[in-house]
Amino acid sequence: xxxxxxxxxxxxxxxxxxxxxxxxxxxxxxxxxxxxxxxxxxxxxxxxxxxxxxxxxxxxxxxxxxxxxxxxxxxxxxxxxxxxxxxxxxxxxxxxxxxxxxxxxxxxxxxxxxxxxxxxxxxxxxxxxxxxxxxxxxxxxxxxxxxxxxxxxxxxxxxxxxxxxxxxxxxxxxxxxxxxxxxxxxxxxxxxxxxxxxxxxxxxxxxxxxxxxxxxxxxxxxxxxxxxxxxxxxxxxxxxxxxxxxxxxxxxxxxxxxxxxxxxxxxxxxxxxxxxxxxxxxxxxxxxxxxxxxxxxxxxxxxxxxxxxxxxxxxxxx
Amino acid sequence: xxxxxxxxxxxxxxxxxxxxxxxxxxxxxxxxxxxxxxxxxxxxxxxxxxxxxxxxxxxxxxxxxxxxxxxxxxxxxxxxxxxxxxxxxxxxxxxxxxxxxxxxxxxxxxxxxxxxxxxxxxxxxxxxxxxxxxxxxxxxxxxxxxxxxxxxxxxxxxxxxxxxxxxxxxxxxxxxxxxxxxxxxxxxxxxxxxxxxxxxxxxxxxxxxxxxxxxxxxxxxxxxxxxxxxxxxxxxxxxxxxxxxxxxxxxxxxxxxxxxxxxxxxxxxxxxxxxxxxxxxxxxxxxxxxxxxxxxxxxxxxxxxxxxxxxxxxxxxx
Numbered sequence: 001x002x003x004x005x006x007x008x009x010x011x012x013x014x015x016x017x018x019x020x021x022x023x024x025x026x027x028x029x030x031x032x033x034x035x036x037x038x039x040x041x042x043x044x045x046x047x048x049x050x051x052x053x054x055x056x057x058x059x060x061x062x063x064x065x066x067x068x069x070x071x072x073x074x075x076x077x078x079x080x081x082x083x084x085x086x087x088x089x090x091x092x093x094x095x096x097x098x099x100x101x102x103x104x105x106x107x108x109x110x111x112x113x114x115x116x117x118x119x120x121x122x123x124x125x126x127x128x129x130x131x132x133x134x135x136x137x138x139x140x141x142x143x144x145x146x147x148x149x150x151x152x153x154x155x156x157x158x159x160x161x162x163x164x165x166x167x168x169x170x171x172x173x174x175x176x177x178x179x180x181x182x183x184x185x186x187x188x189x190x191x192x193x194x195x196x197x198x199x200x201x202x203x204x205x206x207x208x209x210x211x212x213x214x215x216x217x218x219x220x221x222x223x224x225x226x227x228x229x230x231x232x233x234x235x236x237x238x239x240x241x242x243x244x245x246x247x248x249x250x251x252x253x254x255x256x257x258x259x260x261x262x263x264x265x266x267x268x269x270x271x272x273x274x275x276x277x278x279x280x281x282x283x284x285x286x287x288x289x290x291x292x293x294x295x296x297x298x299x300x301x302x303x304x305x306x307x308x309x310x311x312x313x314x315x316x317x318x
Numbered sequence: 319x320x321x322x323x324x325x326x327x328x329x330x331x332x333x334x335x336x337x338x339x340x341x342x343x344x345x346x347x348x349x350x351x352x353x354x355x356x357x358x359x360x361x362x363x364x365x366x367x368x369x370x371x372x373x374x375x376x377x378x379x380x381x382x383x384x385x386x387x388x389x390x391x392x393x394x395x396x397x398x399x400x401x402x403x404x405x406x407x408x409x410x411x412x413x414x415x416x417x418x419x420x421x422x423x424x425x426x427x428x429x430x431x432x433x434x435x436x437x438x439x440x441x442x443x444x445x446x447x448x449x450x451x452x453x454x455x456x457x458x459x460x461x462x463x464x465x466x467x468x469x470x471x472x473x474x475x476x477x478x479x480x481x482x483x484x485x486x487x488x489x490x491x492x493x494x495x496x497x498x499x500x501x502x503x504x505x506x507x508x509x510x511x512x513x514x515x516x517x518x519x520x521x522x523x524x525x526x527x528x529x530x531x532x533x534x535x536x537x538x539x540x541x542x543x544x545x546x547x548x549x550x551x552x553x554x555x556x557x558x559x560x561x562x563x564x565x566x567x568x569x570x571x572x573x574x575x576x577x578x579x580x581x582x583x584x585x586x587x588x589x590x591x592x593x594x595x596x597x598x599x600x601x602x603x604x605x606x607x608x609x610x611x612x613x614x615x616x617x618x619x620x621x622x623x624x625x626x627x628x629x630x631x632x633x634x635x636x
Contacts, residue, residue: 085476089415093469097407122552134452135468138552143472147465150453151411154461158403234440234456 002028003225004063006053006099007073009033011174012115015218015307016071017046025222032062033074053095059102069111069225070161072099078119078273080180081141092144100151104160112152113224114165116237118210120146121167123278125208131239131285138276139182153236156229164224164232169210169242171217172250172300175308176315182273186211190250190301193258194309195318202267205248208279212242212294213303220291227290241283241293243300253301320346321543322381324371324417325391327351329492330433333536333625334389335364343540350380351392371413377420387429387543388479390417396437396591398498399459410462418469422478430470431542432483434555436528438464439485441596443526449557449603456594457500471554474547482542482550487528487560489535490568490618493626494633500591504529508568508619511576512627513636520585523566526597530560530612531621538609545608559601559611561618571619 003020007013008031020026021042028044031037032051040046051058053074063070074095081088096114103110119142120135121127135146152163173194174187185202186209192199212220220240229236251259287293294300312318321338325331326349338344339360346362349355350369358364369376371392381388392413399406414432421428437460438453439445453464463485470481491512492505503520504527510517530538538558547554569577605611612618630636 132452132454134450136450136553137468137472138475140472140476143468147468150455150461150465150468154455154458157456158458235454 001026001068001226002064002066003069003071004030004032004067005071005073006032006051006062007075008048009035009037010073011176012171012214012217012221013037013071013073015214016221019218019222030062030064030067053098054090056098056101059098063099063102063106063110065106067106067110068108069113070099070103071113071221071225072096073115075115076141077179077181078117078139078141079182081144082139082182082273083180085140088140088144092141093147096148097151100155100160104155109159109161111225111229112161112163113221114148114152114163115221116145116149116165116167117142118167118169118277118281120149121278122276124276125279127278128280128282129239129278130282139273149237153234156236157234162229163236164227164229165237166220166224167237167239168217169212169240169294171214172211173304173308174214175304175312182270183209185270186250189247189262190254191304191312193254193261194304195313195316196261198261198263200265200267201247201262202265202270203247203274205251206246208244208246209274210242210244210277210279210281211300212240213300215303215307216292216294223290223292231289238286238289238291239281239283240286240291242281243294243296244280245297249297253297319344319386319544320382320384321387321389322348322350322385323389323391324350324369324380325393326366327353327355328391329494330489330532330535330539331355331389331391333532334539335360337536337540348380348382348385371416372408374416374419377416381417381420381424381428383424385424385428386426387431388417388421389431389539389543390414391433393433394459395497395499396435396457396459397500399462400457400500400591401498403458406458406462410459411465414466414469418473418478422473427477427479429543429547430479430481431539432466432470432481433539434463434467434483434485435460436485436487436595436599438467439596440594442594443597445596446598446600447557447596448600457591467555471552474554475552480547481554482545482547483555484538484542485555485557486535487530487558489532490529491622491626492532493622493630500588501527503588504568507565507580508572509622509630511572511579512622513631513634514579516579516581518583518585519565519580520583520588521565521592523569524564526562526564527592528560528562528595528597528599529618530558531618533621533625534610534612541608541610549607556604556607556609557599557601558604558609560599561612561614562598563615567615571615
């Protein structure tokens, strides 16, 4: 299995690459990102390339002939796509068109695992979204992801490639520092106190979010790489079984001293974006397709402590 | 009101232009199409330009500064987009992106009336689609139209333009000759017998279609040009109130002699495309928004006899 990860230098891309290395699950891996990803120890050859997904020539290097699976994680995230319309459109939509164009040039149509997002849905806090819910995004990131899904679905129907689009929940607890995703606070309100640091809370404690751990997100990507896509039929979008959790429930895994580090700081800009995202999905189809469900908040905390706390401390010099 | 019609040389574009001229509803009209549209008599200046919607420079001429309304009818239709993926993508998706790009360059965000299609839905013959039905297209034309709708919706939310996307039913009875739309037969089975000509019927008589007359389609476009868009909110897609009718009911408006000219000729290719299109919509929201409903088949026949039969005879030398 020859695999390419676009966005292979990013948070999930790196974790997926390590998982493939630990499994010995590939015969060759290409890691591509805007900046050349660092080398990776693996029992198979790993090529690291600098490649912009909007650049057709770069995509030829990133997706070499004979590629079986393309995991397309390259994206401009929510708040960044909202702040820079042209950049979001270039990467999230035109970049995906360029990936389709490259994939249809391969001798064999590759599996394409695409990360879409719950941000492609509207409905807000009170919605419980069925598997066939309409995507009515209230942000440019979600609109670009939903449009890209339609194009990948059509390319799959035409036999140019074989796509699975996973609408990822908000992934928590992300290591590192806050990023430009409007949902960045959802990780920060746990990560920062666990590091002994204060952190602002831009929403109310009743605010609910649809979440999953980084480890489970990688598990879903891995499953989508080799699952049987015949049961998907025309519909290549999957709402995986995340966890619906309130901020209060999230903060419940912290000690009282840690919890005291979370300071209310209402932010209308963040609320305007994340307030439109639904927090609850039926996710019935995904379960039947073999996507594992997210256990509770304790499991999410344990995953961070096992997988990412030490590296985060080291990275931030704490 | 300064108006541009992209696809202004086409069937609906021409009819809309004549309607605006009869009404005296514009202060200036630009008709743009691949080939320069013929001149039009009107009580206001009319500029005719050759412009490819995928060409940014041409769009500057087609949508001059000060344009208030852009009616975007330029498209590669269903069977043509299925036969030529690249052409469909270039016109239906990239062309709409170029229109958005031009519109955001204007000093005032223009109204954009976009023709989407029932082909952007799946579900087939047995479905009754609610107003919030998901678009799960089974053809490239529908996928490109649905993706374009998402981008127009996002551009509206951002205040770059003010879009209304009308998912047109199959428009019957089209004058002229059969075209590359997979639904071409739906007009042909009435038009050809009315001209005294034989015509093949590629589907069963039980086959149902969601239809409207050209005159009503133009009425909807005209309404969308100046309607209040505030009640639309985020959701810029409208399913107008067409008519659900079976082939048998359609043929019921013909005389026995005319009906004998319709010869069963099952066509698996046509069935594969049109069989996936739903034939029934609730269209509740559109009625509340002031879109007039389609009366029955008798009205559709009368419209053709009044508006298009003579011109069709002349055009075809009959």
